[in-house]
Amino acid sequence: MPYIASIGTYLPCWGTPDARIAGDDEDAVTLAVEAGRAALEAGGSVEYVVLVGRDLPLTESSNAAVLLAGLGLDPELEVIERLGGAPATLDALGSARPRTLVIGVDLNSAGAAAALTSDHGLQVRTAARVSRSLPVRTRNASGDIHDYGDPRLLRKRGYLASLATAWVDTPAVVAGVPAQHAASLAATQTTDLPTTGASSALFALAAMAEAGLTGPLVGVEQASLSGLTVAEGTAEVRRRERPARPVLDSAQTLPGEIPISLAAYERAFEAKVRWEGGRFLDSDQVDFPPRYRVDEDGSLDTEYTFVELPRTGTVYTEVTVHVPVPGLRTPYSLVVVDLDGVGVRALVRVTGTAAGSVDIGDRGRLVLRRIAVRSGVPDYGYAFEPDSDPVDEEEAA
Amino acid sequence: MRKVAIVGAGMTPFAEHFALGIRDLLPMAFADCAASVDKGVRKSDIDAAWFGSMGTTDGFPSGILADTLGLHDVPVTRVENSCATGHDAIRNAVYGIASGACDVALVMGADKLRETASKGMLWEWESMTRDMAWDFPLGLAQAGFALHMRRYLYESPATREHMAMVAVKNHRNALNNPKACRRFELTVEEVLAADTVVTPFGVYDCAPQSDGAAALILVADDVVDRYTDRPVWIRGTGLGFDAVMHQHKRDLTSFAATRRAAKQAFGTAGLSPGDIDVAEIHDYFTGIEIISYEDLGFAERFEGFKLLEAGVTEVGGSLPVNPSGGLNTKGHPPGATGVAQCVELFEQLRGQAVNQVDGARTGLAHNVGGPTAVAAVTILEGPGG
Numbered sequence: 001m002p003y004i005a006s007i008g009t010y011l012p013c014w015g016t017p018d019a020r021i022a023g024d025d026e027d028a029v030t031l032a033v034e035a036g037r038a039a040l041e042a043g044g045s046v047e048y049v050v051l052v053g054r055d056l057p058l059t060e061s062s063n064a065a066v067l068l069a070g071l072g073l074d075p076e077l078e079v080i081e082r083l084g085g086a087p088a089t090l091d092a093l094g095s096a097r098p099r100t101l102v103i104g105v106d107l108n109s110a111g112a113a114a115a116l117t118s119d120h121g122l123q124v125r126t127a128a129r130v131s132r133s134l135p136v137r138t139r140n141a142s143g144d145i146h147d148y149g150d151p152r153l154l155r156k157r158g159y160l161a162s163l164a165t166a167w168v169d170t171p172a173v174v175a176g177v178p179a180q181h182a183a184s185l186a187a188t189q190t191t192d193l194p195t196t197g198a199s200s201a202l203f204a205l206a207a208m209a210e211a212g213l214t215g216p217l218v219g220v221e222q223a224s225l226s227g228l229t230v231a232e233g234t235a236e237v238r239r240r241e242r243p244a245r246p247v248l249d250s251a252q253t254l255p256g257e258i259p260i261s262l263a264a265y266e267r268a269f270e271a272k273v274r275w276e277g278g279r280f281l282d283s284d285q286v287d288f289p290p291r292y293r294v295d296e297d298g299s300l301d302t303e304y305t306f307v308e309l310p311r312t313g314t315v316y317t318e319v320t321v322h323v324p325v326p327g328l329r330t331p332y333s334l335v336v337v338d339l340d341g342v343g344v345r346a347l348v349r350v351t352g353t354a355a356g357s358v359d360i361g362d363r364g365r366l367v368l369r370r371i372a373v374r375s376g377v378p379d380y381g382y383a384f385e386p387d388s389d390p391v392d393e394e395e396a397a
Numbered sequence: 398m399r400k401v402a403i404v405g406a407g408m409t410p411f412a413e414h415f416a417l418g419i420r421d422l423l424p425m426a427f428a429d430c431a432a433s434v435d436k437g438v439r440k441s442d443i444d445a446a447w448f449g450s451m452g453t454t455d456g457f458p459s460g461i462l463a464d465t466l467g468l469h470d471v472p473v474t475r476v477e478n479s480c481a482t483g484h485d486a487i488r489n490a491v492y493g494i495a496s497g498a499c500d501v502a503l504v505m506g507a508d509k510l511r512e513t514a515s516k517g518m519l520w521e522w523e524s525m526t527r528d529m530a531w532d533f534p535l536g537l538a539q540a541g542f543a544l545h546m547r548r549y550l551y552e553s554p555a556t557r558e559h560m561a562m563v564a565v566k567n568h569r570n571a572l573n574n575p576k577a578c579r580r581f582e583l584t585v586e587e588v589l590a591a592d593t594v595v596t597p598f599g600v601y602d603c604a605p606q607s608d609g610a611a612a613l614i615l616v617a618d619d620v621v622d623r624y625t626d627r628p629v630w631i632r633g634t635g636l637g638f639d640a641v642m643h644q645h646k647r648d649l650t651s652f653a654a655t656r657r658a659a660k661q662a663f664g665t666a667g668l669s670p671g672d673i674d675v676a677e678i679h680d681y682f683t684g685i686e687i688i689s690y691e692d693l694g695f696a697e698r699f700e701g702f703k704l705l706e707a708g709v710t711e712v713g714g715s716l717p718v719n720p721s722g723g724l725n726t727k728g729h730p731p732g733a734t735g736v737a738q739c740v741e742l743f744e745q746l747r748g749q750a751v752n753q754v755d756g757a758r759t760g761l762a763h764n765v766g767g768p769t770a771v772a773a774v775t776i777l778e779g780p781g782g
Contacts, residue, residue, distance in 0.1 A: 371535065
């Protein structure tokens with residue numbers, strides 16, 4: 001029986017409190033990295049990663065490498081990309097070995113949550129499982145969604161029938177159904193969950209862990225469900241959830257193709273996605289990006305080692321591009337950031353705030369984002385997210 | 398080392414030459430240049446040619462120059478050095494003549510920005526100047542220089558009004574220059590009210606996109622009398638560099654490449670900034686002109702704006718800058734720009750310029766660019782020097 005040591009959650013700042021929207025520079029992988037890093041903040045080692053969702057980029061094998069690099073994990077780890085919603089996430093958790101990081105991710109509504117299993121912590125055990133077919137929502141090969149359009153059928157012959165079949169009397173918390181239905185089904189559903197897909201099961205688990213609730217947690221997707229019994233124990237919960245704000249109407253994306261060199265992409269990948277510089281043995285200086293060195297006597301030195309770069313820094317200079325740039329959402333801001341304590345600067349785009357709202361001297365963190373989609377390839381790198389945002393502070397006030 | 402003189406200088410207008418290809422612009426600029434040689438020049442006099450072009454419009458640049466001018470018997474070398482391309486073509490020709498390898502050299506520069514659709518221009522030219530994995534996908538474009546300017550405005554007393562004063566001055570100068578692209582008067586208010594391109598640059602802080610070609614005939618002092626009695630001497634050249642990536646530049650309030658190029662050029666000329674009577678300074682963005690006043694030694698650090706406030710750099714001031722209208726009104730086909738700056742100085746130092754600077758004897762031309770990683774300075778001296 002697995003134990004949960006820690007849970008991390010992430011919500012993009014765009015959209016409404018009920019329905020978050022992933023930023024233009026976010027996708028299922030970057031959302032998963034945010035949630036995963038939040039879960040790993042508490043410490044603990046990872047041996048397996050399971051990524052659950054129905055919105056994973058169709059890159060044919062690259063997602064695992066980006067995910068591991070973004071999480072700072074060993075590229076030798078096994079990553080399972082699992083197609084599914086809330087039941088699939090609970091299935092993955094119920095059968096997980098210790099030191100497994102299970103991440104659920106959704107794009108509609110957007111959010112991600114991750115749970116790290118361990119030998120101790122919050123105890124869960126599998127309680128119910130039913131697979132039934134009621135495909136009210138389907139996707140074709142190119143991802144286009146077809147909706148049958150009968151919510152009452154879904155409710156009655158979908159999850160209500162499945163709950164009856166599974167002999168689950170009254171769940172403590174239900175994930176994967178609209179908020180108003182969840183409240184009527186569950187005994188102790190205290191807060192609305194921000195998502196309804198794969199991540200919702202872990203958002204529910206986080207809420208139970210924080211409130212000290214025990215009992216059946218049921219994840220639903222159409223007419224299938226999976227249930228875990230949440231027992232005693234504690235799990236640390238770290239939330240990266242900033243207030244929601246509307247997507248700016250003024251922003252626009254001019255159509256256009258940004259070319260890529262996959263040779264350059266591959267060479268830069270480790271430093272660019274793991275956020276690492278290079279340092280030579282005899283030197284304190286960190287090169288970013290790492291590079292070969294020719295000494296004064298003409299000798300070549302290629303033996304640098306990768307060193308992690310700080311993920312916090314201060315804005316040295318900032319500009320906002322207003323002229324429409326084909327293939328990029330404009331306006332957008334660029335900053336040169338002084339990374340804390342290493343004498344290294346980075347030129348990056350600004351994320352998680354309106355263009356033009358970051359100033360010289362502002363503090364923030366460096367976060368993995370999808371910098372661009374170039375010739376169909378998601379190009380990942382880091383962006384600057386300011387610490388406190390004037391809009392956030394207004395809303396908090 | 399032999400002394401090197403300019404005996405002929407000419408250029409096409411800088412404009413959106415949709416109807417003219419690079420094969421048309423090159424002969425036009427050459428003919429304009431040849432016509433300016435007081436005692437005439439024959440194509441057969443040319444011993445070697447250097448051709449500055451950043452792009453490769455219609456293919457292989459050296460071959461296109463040789464073809465269009467019928468110069469198949471002499472070596473033609475294409476030079477590419479980002480925004481310093483034109484000046485570097487001159488510098489290479491100077492080396493060729495000074496060394497004794499040739500007596501008469503043709504220097505040309507040309508580029509055609511408007512061969513590419515407006516919407517494709519950014520990514521096409523970005524790919525020539527940015528690291529493909531790191532900087533390219535960020536969409537830097539004009540932001541490269543803007544990152545400098547934003548920090549400069551933060552640290553210095555200069556303001557956007559001072560940047561606007563550069564545009565106003567250079568547009569006023571362009572009114573008289575038929576070779577300029579943007580020829581209308583502006584007010585500071587109009588510059589400040591224009592749409593923002595990239596903070597802190599508005600539309601008029603930026604140069605227009607233009608095509609153009611320019612040409613110079615360079616000769617050794619041994620043969621200068623055959624061509625003119627009023628040569629313009631090339632006293633100094635410099636080409637300096639800085640880190641290519643903005644995150645590797647330690648101080649964005651200054652262009653290290655310019656300081657290095659200026660040091661070389663003033664050093665070889667045996668001159669100092671106080672000796673300069675007229676200058677053509679890189680003003681692809683208005684603010685660069687202000688920073689460059691300082692990097693070139695015309696103003697103290699963070700005091701460049703004072704030259705504008707005192708009218709020092711207007712025609713009629715003690716150091717007129719960009720009497721041609723500068724890049725700000727002509728545009729910047731990079732291969733042609735530095736060569737065209739020297740066309741303006743050739744005319745200034747011979748007393749024939751449209752906005753003539755009284756008594757101008759020594760002139761300086763300057764470009765800085767690409768990812769602000771290269772700069773060139775060329776110092777010229779008028780007849781009798």
